[in-house]
Amino acid sequence: QSALTQPASVSGSPGQSITISCTGTSSDVGRYNYVSWYQQYPGKAPKLMIYDVSNRPSGVSNRFSGSKSGNTASLTISGLQAEDEADYYCSSYTSSTTLVFGGGTKLTVL
Amino acid sequence: EVQLLESGGGLVQPGGSLRLSCAASGFTLSSSGMSWVRQAPGKGLEWVSGISGSGTGTYYADSVRGRFTISRDDSKNTLYVQMNSLRADDTAVYYCAKDRSTLRALEMWGQGTMVTVSS
Numbered sequence: 001q002s003a004l005t006q007p008a009s010v011s012g013s014p015g016q017s018i019t020i021s022c023t024g025t026s027s028d029v030g031r032y033n034y035v036s037w038y039q040q041y042p043g044k045a046p047k048l049m050i051y052d053v054s055n056r057p058s059g060v061s062n063r064f065s066g067s068k069s070g071n072t073a074s075l076t077i078s079g080l081q082a083e084d085e086a087d088y089y090c091s092s093y094t095s096s097t098t099l100v101f102g103g104g105t106k107l108t109v110l
Numbered sequence: 111e112v113q114l115l116e117s118g119g120g121l122v123q124p125g126g127s128l129r130l131s132c133a134a135s136g137f138t139l140s141s142s143g144m145s146w147v148r149q150a151p152g153k154g155l156e157w158v159s160g161i162s163g164s165g166t167g168t169y170y171a172d173s174v175r176g177r178f179t180i181s182r183d184d185s186k187n188t189l190y191v192q193m194n195s196l197r198a199d200d201t202a203v204y205y206c207a208k209d210r211s212t213l214r215a216l217e218m219w220g221q222g223t224m225v226t227v228s229s
Contacts (some may be wrong), residue, residue: 001172001173038155089155
C-alpha cells in the first residue's frame, strides 16, 4: 500500500492555471476510475473537490477539474485565486480493496 | 444537515487501547460506506479502515490490520474504531468520513479527534 506520488509543492499567480499530478500504479490509479481529490486548509478537515476522476460535487467551483491518463491522475485549477492556497491530496481505490492517498501537495498562490 | 461528530480521543500509553466514536446525523449509516482516516502532526492523510453500507465488508490498512476493528451501531447511528496495541506512530488526528459508495470518495468529513500515544 505505497502512497500515491504527488509533488510536494506547486505555485502560481492569481489568474493562472496550475496542475497537480498524482502517480500510482496499474493496481490503483491505472486500473480504476475511482480517483478523488481533496482540499485541506490548516487545522481543518479535508473537503472533497473531485470524485471518479473528473466529477465535481455540488457546490465546488468549475475552476477545478480532474483527468487521468494511464497511471497518472491530474487536478487542474484554472483562474487561480488566493483562497485556493491549501494542501491538496489525491486518493484512489486499490485492487487490495483499500483506499490510498497521495502524500499531498502544498499550493502557494504568489 | 449531514454531520459527523467524532469523540473518544485522548492520551494513551503505548500498548494501550482506545475506542473512537463517530455520531452521524442527517443520514443513516446503513445507507453509506464509511471510513476512518488519520493525519499525524504535520503529515499527510492516511486511510485507516472502512466499512461497507451493508456492514458486511470491513477493510483495513496494513499498518493497523489485526490491531484496529471498525464497527457500527445502527440503533445509535454511530461508527466506531476500536484501537488496540497502540504505538507512538498511531499518534494523529482521526477523522471519520462518509463515502459516496465504499472506498470510492469521501464526501463528508467530521472535525477530527486527536489521539496521542505516549508514556
